[in-house]
Amino acid sequence: MTDHPKTPLLDRITLPSDLKSFDDHDLRQVADELRSETISAVSVTGGHLGAGLGVVELTVALHAVFDTPRDKIIWDVGHQCYPHKILTGRRDRIRTLRTGGGLAGFTKRAESEYDPFGAGHSSTSISAALGFATARDLGGDPGDAIAVIGDGAMSAGMAYEALNNAGHEGRRLFVILNDNEMSIAPPVGAMSSYLTRLYAGGPFQELKAAAKGAVGFLPDAFQEGARRAKEMLKGMTVGGTLFEELGFSYIGPVDGHDMEQLLPLLRTLKARATGPVLIHVVTKKGKGYAPAEDAADRGHARGRFDVVTGEQAKAKSNAPSYTAVFAKALIDEAGRDDRILGVTAAMPDGTGLKQFAERFPRRCFDVGIAEQHAVTFCAGLAAGGMKPFCAIYSTFLQRGYDQIVHDVAVQNLPVRFAIDRAGLVGQDGPTHAGAYDIAFLANLPGFTVMAAADEAELVHMVATAAAHDSGPIAFRFPRGEGTGVEMPERGQILPIGKGRMITEGKTVALLSFGTRLSEVMDACEALSARGITPTVADARFAKPLDRDLILRLARDHDALITIEEGAVGGFGSHVAQLLAEEGVFDTGLKFRSMVLPDEFVDHDAPRAMYDTSALNAEHIEAKVLSVLGIGDLDARRARGDQL
Numbered sequence: 065m066t067d068h069p070k071t072p073l074l075d076r077i078t079l080p081s082d083l084k085s086f087d088d089h090d091l092r093q094v095a096d097e098l099r100s101e102t103i104s105a106v107s108v109t110g111g112h113l114g115a116g117l118g119v120v121e122l123t124v125a126l127h128a129v130f131d132t133p134r135d136k137i138i139w140d141v142g143h144q145c146y147p148h149k150i151l152t153g154r155r156d157r158i159r160t161l162r163t164g165g166g167l168a169g170f171t172k173r174a175e176s177e178y179d180p181f182g183a184g185h186s187s188t189s190i191s192a193a194l195g196f197a198t199a200r201d202l203g204g205d206p207g208d209a210i211a212v213i214g215d216g217a218m219s220a221g222m223a224y225e226a227l228n229n230a231g232h233e234g235r236r237l238f239v240i241l242n243d244n245e246m247s248i249a250p251p252v253g254a255m256s257s258y259l260t261r262l263y264a265g266g267p268f269q270e271l272k273a274a275a276k277g278a279v280g281f282l283p284d285a286f287q288e289g290a291r292r293a294k295e296m297l298k299g300m301t302v303g304g305t306l307f308e309e310l311g312f313s314y315i316g317p318v319d320g321h322d323m324e325q326l327l328p329l330l331r332t333l334k335a336r337a338t339g340p341v342l343i344h345v346v347t348k349k350g351k352g353y354a355p356a357e358d359a360a361d362r363g364h365a366r367g368r369f370d371v372v373t374g375e376q377a378k379a380k381s382n383a384p385s386y387t388a389v390f391a392k393a394l395i396d397e398a399g400r401d402d403r404i405l406g407v408t409a410a411m412p413d414g415t416g417l418k419q420f421a422e423r424f425p426r427r428c429f430d431v432g433i434a435e436q437h438a439v440t441f442c443a444g445l446a447a448g449g450m451k452p453f454c455a456i457y458s459t460f461l462q463r464g465y466d467q468i469v470h471d472v473a474v475q476n477l478p479v480r481f482a483i484d485r486a487g488l489v490g491q492d493g494p495t496h497a498g499a500y501d502i503a504f505l506a507n508l509p510g511f512t513v514m515a516a517a518d519e520a521e522l523v524h525m526v527a528t529a530a531a532h533d534s535g536p537i538a539f540r541f542p543r544g545e546g547t548g549v550e551m552p553e554r555g556q557i558l559p560i561g562k563g564r565m566i567t568e569g570k571t572v573a574l575l576s577f578g579t580r581l582s583e584v585m586d587a588c589e590a591l592s593a594r595g596i597t598p599t600v601a602d603a604r605f606a607k608p609l610d611r612d613l614i615l616r617l618a619r620d621h622d623a624l625i626t627i628e629e630g631a632v633g634g635f636g637s638h639v640a641q642l643l644a645e646e647g648v649f650d651t652g653l654k655f656r657s658m659v660l661p662d663e664f665v666d667h668d669a670p671r672a673m674y675d676t677s678a679l680n681a682e683h684i685e686a687k688v689l690s691v692l693g694i695g696d697l698d699a700r701r702a703r704g705d706q707l
Contacts, residue, residue, distance in 0.1 A: 080152060117353055133207075434459065492667065572621055596692070
């Protein structure tokens with residue numbers, strides 16, 4: 065046993081290779097220090113805390129046993145990667161997590177060679193790991209591939225597609241099933257129940273006896289460690305039949321916080337494995353930090369907080385969040401119509417359906433991390449005469465796009481899509497940006513696509529969707545607080561495909577789609593100081609377009625500018641198509657479309673991201689001045705050009 069210096073062991077670690085100089089006792093101390101460092105860092109920046117705390121010992125063990133970056137550790141989703149980042153040369157920047165120019169909140173290939181595969185969505189790790197393993201065997205990058213996937217992520221079909229393919233291929237591959245009984249929300253479905261049965265009834269105690277019979281199979285150097293392990297080889301499994309039938313050697317369950325189990329097990333597998341192996345590791349989300357362990361979500365996502373008390377910094381806004389407004393409006397509509405149902409894909413809290421479920425438990429369904437299934441499930445509900453509201457974040461709805469087209473749109477089924485986190489979402493960065501739903505929904509025949517300009521409009525759009533039975537309909541709204549407008553007592557049903565005039569002006573018209581409307585109004589206030597009074601309209605609908613409104617704006621103004629929180633190909637593109645078909649451009653109309661840039665916008669505070677995207681009030685003002693030629697004139701004057 066080595067003497068322990070006063071200097072913390074974590075201070076002696078620059079890269080994971082440094083872990084190989086420590087004995088197993090030291091590695092346990094490293095894990096303790098790593099947990100404290102993770103808590104301290106997230107208290108400063110906010111972020112995903114609980115998942116990382118649950119894999120601290122596993123992170124240390126993996127990096128101590130395997131040879132990263134030659135060996136590739138692929139963290140599914142990446143919520144749990146903060147301890148990994150600390151050990152892989154990024155400790156000095158860990159307090160920049162999720163801030164502009166700082167470390168990303170997920171694994172990111174461009175950030176470090178120790179992040180072999182980026183992720184922000186779940187259930188991709190096994191597919192990626194099989195890709196790495198196959199590339200290795202065909203002469204590509206050498207090294208082992210280790211996928212670390214949570215039990216919640218195992219509810220997604222893609223995980224089983226990958227397991228099935230990997231078992232068939234038979235290549236050397238490690239899949240670590242991190243079973244903490246808690247993803248963002250408690251996991252649901254048959255797989256969760258199956259995993260629970262695997263370690264129900266005290267299997268750890270039974271495995272202590274079973275381990276004794278397996279010692280002889282291990283290399284001499286590891287036999288002492290094996291005597292301490294509760295589970296080592298396939299012969300000691302506790303009911304891993306499903307995974308074995310898929311072609312994997314199943315090992316588990318293993319206590320993911322016991323370094324005396326993890327280290328000898330991983331060393332043995334590294335030395336002996338020839339084909340695909342699934343190691344079932346049981347952990348506790350939020351492990352080692354009471355405020356996280358005691359929280360309903362086990363500390364999944366946190367704002368900045370006090371380390372001693374766990375109390376989070378409170379938002380200063382008095383306006384309700386858009387998500388809360390949606391939840392209240394849906395509950396209100398469902399109180400009058402018992403055919404209204406809520407469906408979410410493992411995000412009851414994030415989408416507001418938790419409140420709906422508390423009021424209508426039989427009419428709310430959490431299908432797990434399975435967006436494809438959620439969409440087609442809703443299609444079946446709609447075909448069966450119900451009114452399903454499919455509440456999914458914009459970024460996650462992308463995962464169900466084939467089902468939106470094939471199962472909903474082609475059949476013209478009245479599924480209601482409540483699209484939360486539309487637009488740029490801040491610290492979670494490009495993997496979570498809701499940038500594309502306008503474009504990928506508005507191009508589908510028969511789809512109605514709405515965007516709320518404020519929280520009152522959102523209430524009206526919930527009512528409109530509830531009443532809409534003639535095909536699929538979607539409404540989008542952003543993350544965060546509303547604008548503080550006066551709220552209606554009850555949502556009004558909007559006429560489909562009709563916008564609204566906000567202010568009548570002249571010369572230039574601003575046509576907003578979504579919550580940039582408040583920035584448009586701020587821009588107009590600044591323009592008024594120059595004597596410019598634009599006309600402002602709220603489109604409300606990207607499909608069907610309000611043809612009369614748009615053509616009137618084009619006819620009565622010299623310039624028309626559309627503004628939206630979405631990528632090119634969305635609302636502005638549809639307006640341009642209408643104007644072109646109607647021959648409006650032949651009249652000399654100046655048309656501009658303000659959209660998100662054709663790039664993935666890095667994580668930052670939301671306003672800073674919209675600054676980068678040139679979609680804040682000052683950018684709208686500048687666009688108006690430019691299209692009227694005033695901006696060019698000001699620039700020439702500033703340069704001192706002769707006019």
